[in-house]
Amino acid sequence: xxxxxxxxxxxxxxxxxxxxxxxxxxxxxxxxxxxxxxxxxxxxxxxxxxxxxxxxxxxxxxxxxxxxxxxxxxxxxxxxxxxxxxxxxxxxxxxxxxxxxxxxxxxxxxxxxxxxxxxxxxxxxxxxxxxxxxxxxxxxxxxxxxxxxxxxxxxxxxxxxxxxxxxxxxxxxxxxxxxxxxxxxxxxxxxxxxxxxxxxxxxxxxx
Numbered sequence: 001x002x003x004x005x006x007x008x009x010x011x012x013x014x015x016x017x018x019x020x021x022x023x024x025x026x027x028x029x030x031x032x033x034x035x036x037x038x039x040x041x042x043x044x045x046x047x048x049x050x051x052x053x054x055x056x057x058x059x060x061x062x063x064x065x066x067x068x069x070x071x072x073x074x075x076x077x078x079x080x081x082x083x084x085x086x087x088x089x090x091x092x093x094x095x096x097x098x099x100x101x102x103x104x105x106x107x108x109x110x111x112x113x114x115x116x117x118x119x120x121x122x123x124x125x126x127x128x129x130x131x132x133x134x135x136x137x138x139x140x141x142x143x144x145x146x147x148x149x150x151x152x153x154x155x156x157x158x159x160x161x162x163x164x165x166x167x168x169x170x171x172x173x174x175x176x177x178x179x180x181x182x183x184x185x186x187x188x189x190x191x192x193x194x195x196x197x198x199x200x201x202x203x204x205x206x207x
Contacts, residue, residue: 024040071087159199
């Protein structure tokens with residue numbers, strides 16, 4: 001992953017959020033504050049402005065700027081969580097181009113940052129339930145000799161499967177946890193937006 005790929009990834013995420021803002025809002029209206037879609041759209045609109053016209057020496061600089069902007073512009077939990085993930089990921093990518101294995105290490109740091117901030121574990125019905133499987137699938141593909149295109153495709157598919165797996169879960173973290181058993185039967189909006197992030201990565205790498 002080089003700087004151009006990182007920029008393309010962030011722009012693809014922004015486009016995916018824009019295209020799915022109504023879905024994210026609908027999902028969040030069922031078990032949250034109905035603001036996940038609009039918050040992320042506002043955040044990534046600000047990110048595009050922050051990235052526009054700037055020169056970045058490494059892909060990490062792109063992702064750190066993305067994370068910092070999300071933290072400063074997005075309300076609720078999604079800003080700090082996604083912001084921390086992108087910042088932690090970016091801080092690992094200090095060279096002009098990253099290998100697939102370096103990207104795995106960086107994405108792992110992103111997941112750890114989210115878990116530290118949100119204190120969520122698998123099965124809590126959060127973005128972790130999409131991020132964790134995506135990272136596992138990415139690493140497993142690399143371990144079996146897959147190239148970056150194949151590995152990111154596997155990660156995206158696993159994130160989407162993890163997203164769907166949140167439907168029968170009962171939320172144990174975040175706003176949705178206040179609903180208790182009533183959160184069952186609803187797809188988690190954070191897991192859904194996380195799946196969009198990994199699908200955007202796969203599409204950019206495959207382009």
